[in-house]
Amino acid sequence: MSSAPPISAGDVDLVDLERSLRKPRSLLSWALSLATGVMTLAALFPLFSVLYLLVVRGGARLGLAVFTELPPAALMPGGGFGNAIVGTLVIVGLATLLSVPIGILGAVYVAELGPDTRTATTVRFCAKLLTGLPSILAGVFAFAAVVAVTGRFSAPAGGVALAVLMLPIVLLTAEEALRSVPPRMREAALGLGATRTQMVLRIVLPSALPGVLTGVMLAVARAAGETAPLIFTALFSDFWISNSAPVFVPKAIDDLMKPTPTLAVLIYNFSGSPFENQVELAWTAALVLVFIVLLVNVTGQRLARWSARS
Amino acid sequence: MSLPRAAAEPLSPARAGGDAESIARPPSRGERLADVAFRGACVTLAWATIATVVVVVARIGWTAAPAVREHGLAFLAGTTWDANRGTFGILPAIVGTMYTSCLGLALGALFGVAIAIFLAEHFLARGLEMLLAMLEGAERAAASTLPGRCEDALRVVIELLAAIPSVVYGLWGIFVVIPAVRGPAAWLSDHLGWLPIFSTKLSGPGILPASIVLAIMVLPTITAVSRDALVAVPPKLREAAFGLGATRWEAILGVLVPTASTGIFGAVILGFGRALGETMALAMLAGNANVLSWSVFSPANTLAALLANHFPEAGTVEVGALMYAALVLLAMTLAVNVAGALLLQRAAKAMHGIR
Numbered sequence: 135m136s137s138a139p140p141i142s143a144g145d146v147d148l149v150d151l152e153r154s155l156r157k158p159r160s161l162l163s164w165a166l167s168l169a170t171g172v173m174t175l176a177a178l179f180p181l182f183s184v185l186y187l188l189v190v191r192g193g194a195r196l197g198l199a200v201f202t203e204l205p206p207a208a209l210m211p212g213g214g215f216g217n218a219i220v221g222t223l224v225i226v227g228l229a230t231l232l233s234v235p236i237g238i239l240g241a242v243y244v245a246e247l248g249p250d251t252r253t254a255t256t257v258r259f260c261a262k263l264l265t266g267l268p269s270i271l272a273g274v275f276a277f278a279a280v281v282a283v284t285g286r287f288s289a290p291a292g293g294v295a296l297a298v299l300m301l302p303i304v305l306l307t308a309e310e311a312l313r314s315v316p317p318r319m320r321e322a323a324l325g326l327g328a329t330r331t332q333m334v335l336r337i338v339l340p341s342a343l344p345g346v347l348t349g350v351m352l353a354v355a356r357a358a359g360e361t362a363p364l365i366f367t368a369l370f371s372d373f374w375i376s377n378s379a380p381v382f383v384p385k386a387i388d389d390l391m392k393p394t395p396t397l398a399v400l401i402y403n404f405s406g407s408p409f410e411n412q413v414e415l416a417w418t419a420a421l422v423l424v425f426i427v428l429l430v431n432v433t434g435q436r437l438a439r440w441s442a443r444s
Numbered sequence: 445m446s447l448p449r450a451a452a453e454p455l456s457p458a459r460a461g462g463d464a465e466s467i468a469r470p471p472s473r474g475e476r477l478a479d480v481a482f483r484g485a486c487v488t489l490a491w492a493t494i495a496t497v498v499v500v501v502a503r504i505g506w507t508a509a510p511a512v513r514e515h516g517l518a519f520l521a522g523t524t525w526d527a528n529r530g531t532f533g534i535l536p537a538i539v540g541t542m543y544t545s546c547l548g549l550a551l552g553a554l555f556g557v558a559i560a561i562f563l564a565e566h567f568l569a570r571g572l573e574m575l576l577a578m579l580e581g582a583e584r585a586a587a588s589t590l591p592g593r594c595e596d597a598l599r600v601v602i603e604l605l606a607a608i609p610s611v612v613y614g615l616w617g618i619f620v621v622i623p624a625v626r627g628p629a630a631w632l633s634d635h636l637g638w639l640p641i642f643s644t645k646l647s648g649p650g651i652l653p654a655s656i657v658l659a660i661m662v663l664p665t666i667t668a669v670s671r672d673a674l675v676a677v678p679p680k681l682r683e684a685a686f687g688l689g690a691t692r693w694e695a696i697l698g699v700l701v702p703t704a705s706t707g708i709f710g711a712v713i714l715g716f717g718r719a720l721g722e723t724m725a726l727a728m729l730a731g732n733a734n735v736l737s738w739s740v741f742s743p744a745n746t747l748a749a750l751l752a753n754h755f756p757e758a759g760t761v762e763v764g765a766l767m768y769a770a771l772v773l774l775a776m777t778l779a780v781n782v783a784g785a786l787l788l789q790r791a792a793k794a795m796h797g798i799r
Binding site for chain 2: 159160162163166167169170171173174176177178180181183184187188191235236237239240242243244247248253254256257260261262263264266267268269270271272273274275277278279282298301302305325326327328329330331332334335355358359360361362365366369398401402405406416417420423424427428431
């Protein structure tokens, strides 16, 4: 590099630096800018197309009935997916119960108790590996570990599959949130004689709470939309979760240990249906599912922004 | 802020044994016991994360082991999947996985990197600035906050793309993408049918519609990661390029993109990992047919779609074979993801050198 002779002012032809669309290089630059703009617009088209169709096709059937009725059989009119909404809530709830304690306390260890240990590095590496795990393989795992052992498709099997997918999201976001708490707050707590536990539970976790909750929300939003791991763990069912009134509240272990319907699997099953009624319901279910997912997502991001401000 | 209150409460003089001089006191025996218990719980649950990875891999491997012993490597080269005769082969699924992923990735990367450049270079803001300047003369006051805001808005929209569940994209693909590509596909196979990639007719589901939807699904990942890589390029490099008389795109293609190339490549590899494991869009749009064909209009199968379609009704023998297929998919995604992570790490290190 240093061997190149210095450029003197006389070597530069100032005409080459002229900017005008008549110069090929300026024209190329302008054309590429235009192309990039067009491509960005083109990439936004699917999003608006999806949202538009969801509102138009999904909104057509939206009403009280879809929330209170059971999925219709072939050629039957009407119907809804009340049981699938309940099933989605139950399975995502189970997954949250499994993954959130492990994720948050694991993050406390990684960020607070032993940040530089080999264990912490391994935990972080494993969490990143889990982020890249295809969701269907979480389902395969739950099939082998729960369905094959208990001998039936069940809500907990679906919960285990989703928990595997939620865990890394909860853990990695919680770690980041805990790290953003200023060290002087920890030092102040320890200086006053607090144990590490008191420091974490009363100082660090409360101030990192919005960030931690953001991670939980993002994980819940992801889990609610997952289909692949549920097809052969929770399967589907055309019935309510419980046999006795109120039918939408699971009352015993037996209510959970059977195939459980979810919105996502309902969309998958009905999307290929030759019957117009079922296809319409698939669109309405998609609208409800996207609404739930976006609501949870936006709440999570609001929390993140709120925590960034305070 | 509730913090000061939360902090002061347990340590207030009244509760610290009446020592009014200092609010500090050593922890009591009970507190120390609680500390040990809590730390133990945290360590245990941190290990539970490691255990999850080990158990997931071990469980899939262990359940697949009998099938691996029975079918051996011939499983990878077999072309038929017939549960009734007990013949299992996943070559069409492996080829289909690679084909759809590569095609989807090529489309997704092209658009993803273009949007990343668009975002990182504040094109939208500059365009609006120009528009404003034309409308009401040079409006410099608004210009200072405009780039950030425009970019944020566009980024939120791109993130929305990522939040929509894949099954919804599958549904959209069935009712929008397949009808939309039917016309052009028929024209291409009629007029350019001598090219191997257009050699068959599109009969509904196929590789092309599946790849298009796949491209939309990997787009947010590629955009976000390559935008980060582009933004991380030190401004002095861009300024130097402009100072030497480069046009905007000479600076982008000659300086910025090469400097960020490791990061962009890492982003593409991460997108590849996602594409390989994506299930629903492919199970709904690829056609679930064990066919080996060069044509982009031919129906195909992928490993993930094979699992999704066959698992719910599989008998014991078929479950073994499916577990083997899952193991192959696990190995493929693991290799790709580790490669992507290593690349991104190297990109971050290389950037340190430039600063």
